[in-house]
Structures are given as structure tokens and as C-alpha cells.
Amino acid sequence: MKTEISTQFKRLQDQICIGLEKINTDSKFSEDLWDRPGGGGGRSRNLSDGNVIQKGGVNFSEVKGKTPELVLKSLDLPPSDFYATGISIVIHPLNPWVPIIHMNVRYFEISDGTYWFGGGIDLTPHYVIETDAVFFHKQLKAICDQHNISNYSQFKKSADDYFFMPHRNESRGIGGIFFDRLSSKEYKEKEKIWQFILSLGNGFLPIYIELISRNKDRPFTKAQKDWQYLRRGRYVEFNLVLDRGTKFGLDTNGRTESILMSLPPFASWEYNHNPEPESLEAKTLTYLVKDFDWISHD
Amino acid sequence: MKTEISTQFKRLQDQICIGLEKINTDSKFSEDLWDRPGGGGGRSRNLSDGNVIQKGGVNFSEVKGKTPELVLKSLDLPPSDFYATGISIVIHPLNPWVPIIHMNVRYFEISDGTYWFGGGIDLTPHYVIETDAVFFHKQLKAICDQHNISNYSQFKKSADDYFFMPHRNESRGIGGIFFDRLSSKEYKEKEKIWQFILSLGNGFLPIYIELISRNKDRPFTKAQKDWQYLRRGRYVEFNLVLDRGTKFGLDTNGRTESILMSLPPFASWEYNHNPEPESLEAKTLTYLVKDFDWISHD
Numbered sequence: 001m002k003t004e005i006s007t008q009f010k011r012l013q014d015q016i017c018i019g020l021e022k023i024n025t026d027s028k029f030s031e032d033l034w035d036r037p038g039g040g041g042g043r044s045r046n047l048s049d050g051n052v053i054q055k056g057g058v059n060f061s062e063v064k065g066k067t068p069e070l071v072l073k074s075l076d077l078p079p080s081d082f083y084a085t086g087i088s089i090v091i092h093p094l095n096p097w098v099p100i101i102h103m104n105v106r107y108f109e110i111s112d113g114t115y116w117f118g119g120g121i122d123l124t125p126h127y128v129i130e131t132d133a134v135f136f137h138k139q140l141k142a143i144c145d146q147h148n149i150s151n152y153s154q155f156k157k158s159a160d161d162y163f164f165m166p167h168r169n170e171s172r173g174i175g176g177i178f179f180d181r182l183s184s185k186e187y188k189e190k191e192k193i194w195q196f197i198l199s200l201g202n203g204f205l206p207i208y209i210e211l212i213s214r215n216k217d218r219p220f221t222k223a224q225k226d227w228q229y230l231r232r233g234r235y236v237e238f239n240l241v242l243d244r245g246t247k248f249g250l251d252t253n254g255r256t257e258s259i260l261m262s263l264p265p266f267a268s269w270e271y272n273h274n275p276e277p278e279s280l281e282a283k284t285l286t287y288l289v290k291d292f293d294w295i296s297h298d
Numbered sequence: 299m300k301t302e303i304s305t306q307f308k309r310l311q312d313q314i315c316i317g318l319e320k321i322n323t324d325s326k327f328s329e330d331l332w333d334r335p336g337g338g339g340g341r342s343r344n345l346s347d348g349n350v351i352q353k354g355g356v357n358f359s360e361v362k363g364k365t366p367e368l369v370l371k372s373l374d375l376p377p378s379d380f381y382a383t384g385i386s387i388v389i390h391p392l393n394p395w396v397p398i399i400h401m402n403v404r405y406f407e408i409s410d411g412t413y414w415f416g417g418g419i420d421l422t423p424h425y426v427i428e429t430d431a432v433f434f435h436k437q438l439k440a441i442c443d444q445h446n447i448s449n450y451s452q453f454k455k456s457a458d459d460y461f462f463m464p465h466r467n468e469s470r471g472i473g474g475i476f477f478d479r480l481s482s483k484e485y486k487e488k489e490k491i492w493q494f495i496l497s498l499g500n501g502f503l504p505i506y507i508e509l510i511s512r513n514k515d516r517p518f519t520k521a522q523k524d525w526q527y528l529r530r531g532r533y534v535e536f537n538l539v540l541d542r543g544t545k546f547g548l549d550t551n552g553r554t555e556s557i558l559m560s561l562p563p564f565a566s567w568e569y570n571h572n573p574e575p576e577s578l579e580a581k582t583l584t585y586l587v588k589d590f591d592w593i594s595h596d
Contacts, residue, residue, distance in 0.1 A: 267534075
């Protein structure tokens with residue numbers, strides 16, 4: 001099944017890059033192949049300074065070898081071999097009306113037979129547009145509803161918890177779905193989990209293309225671009241201070257350029273910045289909270 | 299002695315702000331007074347968009363109350379009260395030829411009589427200018443040499459170790475001096491440590507004014523400004539991933555705006571950026587290493 005998973009992940013990477021290049025018409029992804037010293041490697045695809053995507057990465061990796069000490073310790077396991085494959089995507093759009101999107105889908109197994117799937121999709125609008133947020137969450141719910149192993153409400157709550165930043169008392173964005181350690185001893189169930197992962201992976205492109213199409217040609221002001229820089233600053237804070245994947249990658253001596261491809265082109269910090277009351281920026285902050293029910297927000 | 303220390307720290311904050319305002323002629327620091335819910339508070343002074351300083355903070359704080367759990371745990375101590383006062387400075391200059399500077403001096407004590415001083419000054423040039431780096435380190439050595447409790451070589455090594463970023467295999471800048479837990483049971487020794495701290499605090503302004511004066515009017519290109527943005531990105535990485543003070547502040551529910559005042563105005567990330575061989579940028583990277591002997595580099 002490993003081969004099936006990694007083959008499909010590579011196909012997904014191809015499909016997503018081709019799809020994004022259709023809408024980002026003036027530049028293409030460039031590819032970087034890399035080997036991991038301990039075993040395996042990856043296929044990084046990055047694009048910058050496009051007319052739609054200011055900086056984006058669509059990365060595939062398939063790594064294996066001795067299970068890192070850190071993993072053995074956290075799982076209280078004896079030495080073993082591991083295999084992990086996944087796709088990580090972060091897109092920072094040029095236009096502040098287009099949201100930042102992130103998807104990660106991954107499969108992990110160790111030689112004793114333990115395995116799990118993890119991942120999710122979440123959205124970080126610089127400006128929350130209610131109809132877009134509703135559309136996004138409904139699409140994710142529809143994908144979850146197609147499969148009996150995936151529960152939108154539960155995965156949505158996990159995303160809300162995961163993407164919350166205590167030091168700012170705000171969420172990174174409007175969430176999405178997030179799940180980890182999806183697993184089952186039954187082979188049939190494993191197949192079902194995998195079908196859900198595939199649905200989610202296949203869902204990414206149409207969802208994001210729709211959000212791009214709706215907003216990419218909207219005019220914006222310098223002040224709105226400045227707000228985008230500040231929001232990207234918060235994105236950096238989340239990724240470097242709180243994101244478990246980033247921390248794990250850096251702690252296990254992962255490939256820094258792939259781990260930090262999530263960081264934006266131009267981010268800014270201003271001391272004690274507070275948007276004008278009643279402004280669009282202030283309104284956006286009211287949505288960056290846990291447990292906002294987007295599905296019923298029609 | 300607490301009162302003497304915090305009074306001198308406030309005086310230092312005043313002096314440094316006045317000195318920086320003399321050279322940054324078009325804008326002044328604005329002050330923000332804040333209270334800490336558990337006891338004490340601070341006097342934050344920040345400046346942005348100046349003709350010399352693009353973003354800078356010169357912060358004083360004096361906080362007290364119940365010792366945070368995290369501190370008790372790390373020191374293996376029973377519940378107690380604490381008192382801490384200090385100054386934190388980070389200046390991000392507009393001109394890429396002027397280096398970023400950081401100083402922190404602080405005093406900490408708990409009700410059982412345990413106390414220590416900590417801090418340091420370090421420099422992060424976007425472009426390493428050898429004569430400036432030698433000047434900077436010689437000035438710090440001269441300050442250390444005036445006092446018998448401060449050892450430049452030892453403190454310089456601590457800075458090299460502290461500011462090294464394993465995930466980039468490079469140092470944040472050219473280091474400086476760094477020390478923690480300077481303490482002694484003898485009252486006379488405590489007085490000596492304090493005199494060293496004062497010398498260091500008083501040394502900050504003339505050292506940085508000299509570095510600013512040498513470089514603030516040097517012309518720069520757009521490419522050099524872009525390089526500054528990338529170097530600021532590394533500064534963000536250090537502060538959010540590795541800096542112990544930032545982590546401690548965020549973990550103990552400190553005042554986020556004061557803790558993160560160190561973050562720059564405009565930072566950028568580019569996937570896998572590598573400067574041209576033999577360029578000034580590539581040359582700078584060769585200096586961002588541990589154990590570079592600047593004192594003998596004349």
C-alpha cells in the first residue's frame with residue numbers, strides 16, 4: 001500500500017501544480033529533487049513572483065530509515081524503521097483578497113506495523129469574506145460527509161484548537177479541518193481512511209481555484225497590502241512558535257528549505273498595531289476565533 | 299539595591315532614547331506604560347519609520363509577584379516571590395549598511411535571597427563590515443576588561459553558542475557578549491557585578507551611535523535592501539524558534555507586544571536563496587560562524 005500512497009501523492013502534486021499554473025499565468029513551478037541522508041528524499045516545487053501566487057510551495061516527500069529518537073521517545077517504542085510520505089502545500093497569494101491556503105496529507109508507518117494518516121486543509125484570509133468562508137467550510141464538510149471515517153465537526157474542532165495562538169488570543173485564520181493518527185487495525189478500514197485522504201487531496205485544487213477566481217482581480221490599496229504583510233507576520237508567528245510539524249522537522253534535522261517553504265514573501269511587524277474600529281481589518285479579527293460555526297452562517 | 303538598579307535602568311532607557319533621537323532626526327519614541335496583572339509593569343518606548351531607525355524598541359520593565367511555576371520547576375524551588383527588572387533594546391535600521399543591534403540587561407531575585415544578573419549586547423550586520431566588527435568587539439572587550447568579574451573571551455563564546463542557528467548552520471550575526479546567572483554570595487561581589495552591568499549599559503549608546511554614524515548615509519541599491527529583508531527573516535527565525543527570552547515570555551503569558559517588539563518591519567523569505575559566489579552577500583555569510591576572532595582580525 002505504501003507504493004500506492006506515494007504514487008497517488010506524486011500524481012496529486014503534479015495535478016495541483018498544473019492546475020495552479022493555469023491560473024497563475026506568468027510563471028511556473030521550479031522543481032528541486034533532494035535526498036535525505038538517512039534514506040528517501042523529496043520533490044519540492046516552488047514558485048515566486050507570479051501574477052497570482054507571490055510565493056508558494058507544493059512539496060512531496062517520501063522518507064524512510066531508522067525511526068528518529070524523538071519519535072521513539074514520544075511513542076515509547078523500541079528502535080525500529082519508519083516510512084513516511086506526504087504532500088505539504090502553502091500558497092501566499094499576491095492579492096490580499098485571496099486567502100493563504102495550507103494543505104498537508106501524510107502517511108506514517110513503522111516496521112512493527114503501526115501506521116497512521118494525518119493532515120488537513122485550512123484557510124488564512126487576510127480579509128475574511130463571509131461567503132468565501134462559508135463556501136470553504138461547506139466544501140470540506142461535503143468531503144468529510146462522503147466517508148464514514150471522517151467527521152467534519154470533530155476535525156473542524158481539532159483545526160480550531162490547533163491553529164489558535166494563545167499569545168495573540170486569536171486564530172491563525174478561519175480554520176478548516178485537521179486530524180492526526182487516523183488508524184485502524186482492520187485492513188478494510190485502512191482502505192477507507194485512504195479513500196478519505198485521497199478525496200481531500202483531490203478536493204484541494206477546485207476549492208482553491210474557486211477562491212482565487214473570485215478574488216484575484218479585485219483591486220486593492222496600499223493600506224490593504226500593508227495589512228496583508230501584518231497578517232503574514234502572524235502566519236510566521238504561528239509557524240515558528242507553535243506549528244508541531246515545523247518544530248519536529250527542525251528538531252529532527254529535516255531539510256530546512258522544505259520545512260520553511262511555508263514562510264511568506266514580505267511579512268511585517270508593527271508595535272501594538274490596532275485596526276480602526278469598524279474597519280474591514282477590525283471586522284476580520286472578529287472572525288479569528290475558535291468555534292465559529294461557518295456551516296450555519298448562511 | 300533593587301531600587302538603585304531599576305532607577306539606573308530607567309535612567310539608561312532615557313539616555314539611550316534621547317541619544318538615538320539625536321541621530322534619528324525626524325521622529326521620536328512614543329511611550330507606552332503598562333501594568334502586569336500579577337504585579338509590576340513596564341515602560342515601552344518604540345519608534346518606527348524614522349530616517350535612521352526603521353523600527354526600534356527601548357523597553358524597561360520591573361515586574362514582581364509570585365514566581366511563575368515554570369521558573370520554580372526549572373530551578374527546583376518551592377513557591378516564592380520574585381522581582382525582575384531590565385532593559386531590552388532591538389533596533390532595526392533603515393539603511394542596510396547599518397547593523398541591527400540588540401542589548402538586554404536584567405536583574406532577577408527571589409524572596410529566598412537568590413539573585414542573578416544576565417544580558418549582553420550583540421550585533422547583526424546585514425553586511426559584515428570588517429572594521430566595524432573589529433571596533434564593536436574591541437569596545438565590548440574594553441568594557442569587560444575594566445571589571446574583574448567579566449571575562450570577554452568567556453562571554454563572547456557564550457554569545458557565539460547562544461546565537462548559533464543549527465537549522466541554518468549559521469550565526470544570527472557576529473555575536474558580541476552574552477552572560478547569564480552572574481551572581482555571588484558576597485555583597486561586595488554583587489556590587490562589582492552591578493558596576494559591570496552599568497558599564498555595559500552605558501557603553502551601548504556610544505558604540506551604536508558610532509556604527510550608525512559611519513554608515514547611515516551610505517547609498518544602497520534595491521538588491522541590497524532585498525538582502526536586508528532576507529537577513530531580517532533569519533533574525534525572525536532566531537527570535538521565534540530559538541530565543542530563550544522570547545519563549546519564556548510567551549510561555550509565562552508575558553506582554554506579547556513587548557516580547558515581540560524585536561521583530562522587524564518587513565522581513566522576507568525566498569525558497570533556497572543562495573547569494574552569488576564572491577558577492578558581498580556571500581562574503582557576509584562566511585563571517586556568520588562561531589569562534590571568529592575579531593579582536594585579532596586587525
